[in-house]
Structure formats: structure tokens, C-alpha cells
Amino acid sequence: MDLGLDGDVALTTASTAGLGGASAESLAREGAHVAVCGRDPERLAAARERLADVGPGEVLGVRADVTDGSDLERLVEATVERFGAIDHLVTSAGGPPPGGVLDLDDEAWYAAYDLLVMSVVRAVRAAHPYVADGGGTITCVASRTVREPMDGLVLSNAVRRGVVGLVKTTARAFAPAVRTNAVLPGPFETSRIEGLVEHGVETGEYADYESGLASYAERVPLGRIGDPRELGDTVAYLASSRGGFVNGVCLPVDGGALRS
């Protein structure tokens, strides 16, 4: 299916690796020019190189921390300067640390709010004038935890729900010029899941890394962990005119793991 994204401009945040990176790659494969960002210069250079030949579009890499509002403004400005427009904004971020309600102090909660919610608010605020100009899309990478809490991930369970409220609000407020949606990933093979499994091994939840990873896969009806490309392709579909009547959804991409 041709998604019709040829020549579009997509700005993806936290995208030098992981699910943001996979989203940038799918959009690039579909012909979009992509801007990617991350904090680590080496990861940024590697991402630029990896994406360079994926599609016919150009790739812009900008060092930016999504928890820093001025970095996000700079990222938006650099994208517009290079490509003259932003048609699609895709927001991702790192994951918050694991922990239960009694394990985490105020600082950890505010840091998670900055990382998971304010990073999206600030990116949307900075990019909206461009995305709205001519009609575009916003797609937020959130988590299945907004539907069903996961043990030991209280920050993700509680704080991310702010993104759902934001998506539901902008899906009305920015329409019809802009469609806003979220994807809710289940377990995907990225460094985030590696970190969570390693933490589970340290705390004795899993005997070893392999059994920890297997336990994630066992909870998915499809019996496996997702390939990041599958998430990226869903993001590309939502950004495309093929998903032109999809607005305000929070779409699980989780192999059927959610029961709700």
C-alpha cells in the first residue's frame, strides 16, 4: 500500500534508537524527509547514517533533550529551516525508572512528568503552527500502561495518562487541520525492555535475562515481543492519508496483550 508520504516532512523526537527511531525509519521508507533527535552525539550520528539510504528523502539530525523546552524549540526551528515545513510530528521519549509508589520521591515523579508529558506538550506547542499549516498529523508514542497498569511501573502507569488527555483534547481542538493520535506499545525489542528485564533480574523477579524476556513474550497472545518496525509502520499509517479518518485514538500495538 502506498501511504502517500512522499516528500512530506516528519519531525520525530527521541528517535536515534528504539520506537522513535523505528518511526523515523518507517516514515523515511515511505518517502518522507525526517528530522531525528537524541541526547548522545554518537547515537545521533549513527542514526543519521542508518537512515540516510532508507528512502528518497533527506535526514536531519539535531542534538536535543526532550525534557528541555528550548532544545525542542531549536529542533523545530532547525527542521523548518532545513525542510521549510513540518507535516508530521511524532513524539517519543525515554522510559521512566521502574519502581512502586513507596519507592519514588517527589523528584522522580516530577522528572517523569517532564519526560513523559511536558516533552509532548512542549513539542506540540512548538510544532503546531507548522503542522496546522496545510494540514498534518501528531502521533504520540505512549504505552499500554495507560490502559492497564503494570506491576512495578507506577510512573508509567500514572503519569502517562496525561498524554491520553492531551491527545483527546487536541484531536478536537486542532481538527480539522490536524489529526492527533497515540500508539500504545506492548513489549518491543529495544534497549528500554532490556533495561526493564535487567532490573527484574537484579530484584529477583526473573532468574536470568532469557527467562525475563520470555516472560514478557508469554504474556502476549501472539507469543512474541514486537519488532520495532511494526510500531514504526503503524505510526507511518496513522500519519498517512490512508488513516485520514482516524483521529483521537489511542491504538494498542501489543500483539493482543491488553485485555481491556
Ligand SMILES: NC(=O)c1ccc[n+]([C@@H]2O[C@H](COP(=O)([O-])OP(=O)(O)OC[C@H]3O[C@@H](n4cnc5c(N)ncnc54)[C@H](OP(=O)(O)O)[C@@H]3O)[C@@H](O)[C@H]2O)c1
Ligand atoms: N520498548 C517497549 O517495549 C516499550 C513499551 C511500552 C512503552 N514504551 C515507551 O515508549 C517510549 C520509547 O521507548 P523505547 O523502547 O524506544 O526506548 P529506548 O529504546 O530507550 O529509546 C530511547 C531513544 O530515545 C532517546 N532519548 C531518551 N531520552 C531522551 C531525552 N531525554 N531526550 C531526547 N532523546 C531521548 C534515546 O537517545 P539518547 O539516549 O541518546 O537521548 C533513544 O534514541 C518510552 O517512553 C518507553 O517507556 C516502550
